Amino acid sequence: MTKVVAIYGSPRREGNTALLLRQAVQGAREMGAEVEEVVLRDLKMSPCLEIYECKNTGRCAIQDDFQKVYDSILESRGLILASPIFFYAVSAHTKILMDRCQSLWVKTNWLEGRRDGQSSPQRKGLFISVGATKGKKLFDGTLLTVRYYFEAIDCELWKSLLYRQLDFEGDVLKHPEYLEEAHQAGKDLVRAIDEE
Ligand SMILES: Cc1cc2nc3c(=O)[nH]c(=O)nc-3n(C[C@H](O)[C@H](O)[C@H](O)COP(=O)(O)O)c2cc1C
Numbered sequence: 001m002t003k004v005v006a007i008y009g010s011p012r013r014e015g016n017t018a019l020l021l022r023q024a025v026q027g028a029r030e031m032g033a034e035v036e037e038v039v040l041r042d043l044k045m046s047p048c049l050e051i052y053e054c055k056n057t058g059r060c061a062i063q064d065d066f067q068k069v070y071d072s073i074l075e076s077r078g079l080i081l082a083s084p085i086f087f088y089a090v091s092a093h094t095k096i097l098m099d100r101c102q103s104l105w106v107k108t109n110w111l112e113g114r115r116d117g118q119s120s121p122q123r124k125g126l127f128i129s130v131g132a133t134k135g136k137k138l139f140d141g142t143l144l145t146v147r148y149y150f151e152a153i154d155c156e157l158w159k160s161l162l163y164r165q166l167d168f169e170g171d172v173l174k175h176p177e178y179l180e181e182a183h184q185a186g187k188d189l190v191r192a193i194d195e196e
Contacts, residue, residue, distance in 0.1 A: 009083030009094035027186025058107035085131035
């Protein structure tokens with residue numbers, strides 16, 4: 001069964017990204033995927049402390065909830081990451097997870113010696129984000145971060161769903177077409193993985 005990890009990066013449980021991600025998760029499940037939901041705000045996760053024990057073992061030395069997420073990502077074929085825009089970047093919860101995944105980058109690139117472009121990525125990723133404003137550059141910095149993060153965990157940025165002018169909890173409910181797009185993207189992601 002295709003395993004997908006869905007990462008909720010907003011501190012708001014019923015916020016706009018959460019509602020969109022829930023739709024994508026439902027779509028992925030409808031296609032038969034096994035989806036593990038990771039709610040970052042519920043986890044105890046230290047930021048990266050640059051101990052670099054991962055250079056020896058391929059794993060992070062910090063014993064906290066990241067260890068399980070690391071295993072889940074390794075076992076997955078698909079990733080759905082949802083984060084609101086906070087100061088033109090991902091949320092702090094999301095960034096902490098990203099930095100801890102440096103251990104995965106070290107494992108594949110330094111320990112296993114895989115060079116960029118040697119093989120096609122192991123995973124496909126869907127990124128969902130929202131912001132309050134309507135600026136043209138609202139997602140520019142974040143997309144750079146997400147693209148590089150996905151690359152570090154051997155994941156192709158398969159699709160991004162980016163929505164402007166969503167601020168208050170539930171604003172996305174005024175746009176059923178966004179929710180439908182997320183639902184469809186969850187289905188299409190699993191289809192794309194299965195067709196490979
Ligand atoms: C700390 C913080 C920083 C924010 N920074 C931005 C920003 O730089 N640009 C923007 O358009 N919206 C910004 N927002 C608004 C959120 O992106 C917006 O409220 C979004 O709908 C929250 O997503 P959620 O409902 O999934 O939590 C910020 C909100 C917070 C709390």
